[in-house]
Each structure stands twice: as structure tokens, then as C-alpha cells.
């Protein structure tokens with residue numbers, strides 16, 4: 001039987017700190033896009049709280065859609081091949097697309113997603129990520145709006161999970177095992 005190690009959560013960003021950051025990001029996005037319609041493209045599942053909070057601060061000029069990607073590889077170390085498991089429902093040609101990500105880690109998912117979407121000729125294609133781990137980056141990829149840069153630690157909460165646990169914590173915490 002597998003031994004379950006004790007888990008300890010160390011709060012990194014409180015719900016209040018996250019809300020303030022989402023406000024700030026929404027302000028930048030509103031300023032950059034003005035009255036233009038923007039498709040907020042959430043990457044499932046991790047981005048759902050972030051997209052919900054961000055979307056309510058951008059209300060009348062946004063459309064919401066989702067994609068889900070899957071990377072095929074052995075366990076946590078992906079082969080670097082990212083496929084679309086659930087595609088968008090809408091045509092993005094000549095639209096402003098803003099990819100909404102929970103976290104950019106190695107950058108593999110985002111680098112591939114950007115390529116896959118660019119082929120569809122959106123008018124603009126940008127990324128907003130609540131979190132970024134610059135030290136973990138393996139694929140260079142542009143992230144136009146970053147909430148917080150964090151150290152190379154595994155984090156959970158506010159959409160981020162560990163084996164589907166902890167997604168609904170209102171705060172973000174570093175997960176310590178053992």
C-alpha cells in the first residue's frame with residue numbers, strides 16, 4: 001500500500017492579495033483593449049476561478065470560452081507534445097484572444113497552445129497568467145500579463161490542484177510533503 005506523506009500548506013497569497021492583483025490586471029487589460037471585444041480563453045481546469053474573477057471585472061466587453069489541453073509523457077515530465085483535448089466552441093479569426101492561465105511553469109503548454117491558435121489567425125493573441133515560475137521555464141514563451149512571479153515550488157489553491165485536491169481553496173499555498 002502506498003504510504004501517504006503528511007501535507008502542510010504554507011500560504012503564499014491570501015484571498016485579499018489575489019483580489020488586489022486581479023483588480024490590477026483587469027485595469028491593465030481594460031486600458032490596453034479599450035472598447036474592443038476580447039475573447040477570454042480559459043485553459044481548463046486550473047484557470048476557472050481566475051477567469052471568473054477577472055471576467056467580472058471586464059464584464060461588458062468580453063466573451064468567454066475554454067480549451068483543455070493534454071500533454072503526453074511519462075508522469076510529470078511531459079514529452080513536450082501538447083494536444084487540444086477540448087477545443088474552443090467559437091471561431092477566433094480576426095478576434096482579440098486573451099489566453100487565461102493559472103500558472104506558467106515550464107512554458108510547454110503555452111508555447112504549443114500559442115502555435116495551435118496562431119494558425120487560426122486571431123487579430124491579437126496574448127496571455128494573462130496569474131502566476132509564473134521563471135526559474136522552471138524550458139520553453140520560451142511570451143506572457144504579456146503576469147500576476148505574481150513565484151519561486152520554483154509546487155503551489156495549490158484558487159484553481160490549482162494536486163491530484164484534483166485543493167482547487168477550491170480561496171488562497172494560494174505552497175504544498176510541502178513529508
Ligand code: IMP
Pocket residue numbers: 046101102103104105106107108109110153154155156160161162
Ligand atoms: P507548463 O506546461 O509546465 O508551463 O505547465 C502547465 C500546467 O501545469 C499549468 O497550467 C498547471 O495546470 C500545471 N502546473 C504547473 N505548476 C503547477 C503548480 O505549482 N501547481 C499546480 N499545477 C501546476
Ligand code: MG
Pocket residue numbers: 043044045046047101102103
Ligand atoms: Mg493550467
